[in-house]
Amino acid sequence: xxxxxxxxxxxxxxxxxxxxxxxxxxxxxxxxxxxxxxxxxxxxxxxxxxxxxxxxxxxxxxxxxxxxxxxxxxxxxxxxxxxxxxxxxxxxxxxxxxxxxxxxxxxxxxxxxxxxxxxxxxxxxxxxxxxxxxxxxxxxxxxxxxxx
Amino acid sequence: xxxxxxxxxxxxxxxxxxxxxxxxxxxxxxxxxxxxxxxxxxxxxxxxxxxxxxxxxxxxxxxxxxxxxxxxxxxxxxxxxxxxxxxxxxxxxxxxxxxxxxxxxxxx
Numbered sequence: 427x428x429x430x431x432x433x434x435x436x437x438x439x440x441x442x443x444x445x446x447x448x449x450x451x452x453x454x455x456x457x458x459x460x461x462x463x464x465x466x467x468x469x470x471x472x473x474x475x476x477x478x479x480x481x482x483x484x485x486x487x488x489x490x491x492x493x494x495x496x497x498x499x500x501x502x503x504x505x506x507x508x509x510x511x512x513x514x515x516x517x518x519x520x521x522x523x524x525x526x527x528x529x530x531x532x533x534x535x536x537x538x539x540x541x542x543x544x545x546x547x548x549x550x551x552x553x554x555x556x557x558x559x560x561x562x563x564x565x566x567x568x569x570x571x572x573x574x
Numbered sequence: 575x576x577x578x579x580x581x582x583x584x585x586x587x588x589x590x591x592x593x594x595x596x597x598x599x600x601x602x603x604x605x606x607x608x609x610x611x612x613x614x615x616x617x618x619x620x621x622x623x624x625x626x627x628x629x630x631x632x633x634x635x636x637x638x639x640x641x642x643x644x645x646x647x648x649x650x651x652x653x654x655x656x657x658x659x660x661x662x663x664x665x666x667x668x669x670x671x672x673x674x675x676x677x678x679x680x681x682x
Contacts, residue, residue: 433674435577440673455615456583459665462646466669566672568679573589 442473444564446557448572450481451510456570457485461513468517468525475560477552479532480572485510486531486549487541511546518548530556575606576677581668582617584682586627595682596630603637610676612668613660614644617682618653621660628657635659642667 433439445464449456464474478485490509517527530552536542545551561567580599586592603609611634613621620627621643635641635658642663643656656662672679 435674437577437675440675443672459583459614462665463669463672466665467672470669470673472669472673566676566679568672568681570681573584 438565440472440565442475442564443467443566443568444560445474445476446561446567446569447476447478447482447485448480449570450484451487451490453481454573457482457510458513460570461510461517464517464527465520468520468527471525473525474517474527475564476527476529477532477557477560478529479535479557481535481539483531483536483539483541486514486529486546487511487544488546489544515546515548528560530560532557575608577608577675578602579610579612579671579676579679581612581614581679581681582620583615585616586620588616591682592627596634599639600630600634600637603634603639609638610640610642610671612642612644612663614647614665614668616647618643618647618651621648621656622651622653623655623657625657628660631657632659644668 431439445460447457447460451457464476467474488511490511492506492508494506495503514529518529521527529549531545531549533542533551533553536545536551542551582595584592586595599609599611619625621631622628631641641660643660645662645664648662
């Protein structure tokens with residue numbers, strides 16, 4: 427967990443990280459990488475705040491379903507393929523007992539994509555004001571670029 | 575001078591901008607910054623031993639840049655041997671470094 431002791435570089439340890447993410451489901455690996463990193467930061471007692479916009483608002487669409495893998499691939503891949511949202515849900519719940527993660531979905535981007543009313547529990551539909559506060563309150567900001 | 579993290583998630587040959595990344599990092603290092611280059615996702619493709627895009631890594635490492643490649647991304651792409659100057663790493667290591675603080679993080 428978090429310590430007030432300086433880190434190896436002699437700096438004050440990071441307490442809060444803001445991540446800005448615009449990549450959605452099934453586009454690129456970025457969401458998975460972000461969640462892998464978020465999990466590691468939470469394990470270290472660092473609070474993680476994610477601002478999801480553009481296609482990233484689809485990551486927390488609660489209506490996404492697991493899809494079955496083709497029968498020939500099941501021995502290798504397993505029975506089904508879970509959506510990334512499942513991982514987000516686990517990290518949000520992990521915050522109940524450790525460092526917390528907040529996940530804010532941009533309201534305009536969600537409305538444009540018809541997913542505003544389909545956000546999973548724990549994901550907050552918010553505005554650019556939330557992004558402003560995330561960035562202003564963060565010791566470290568990580569902006570994941572959008573590219574196709 | 576600053577402590578900087580550059581995360582490369584793209585294959586350096588996939589976009590024209592990728593060619594600018596090693597010279598940019600070299601210049602930052604020359605200016606006295608402490609630079610870490612972390613390769614993840616398709617960024618590790620250049621770290622495969624013999625890859626043309628990674629030929630600059632050895633020299634870059636010689637200037638003091640710490641070049642790390644995500645082990646999961648390497649395994650997913652069947653990369654077993656890394657280019658000279660690149661060290662195998664993981665997201666635990668990256669999280670430790672972020673916890674210690676950077677002046678700036680550039681995610682490419």
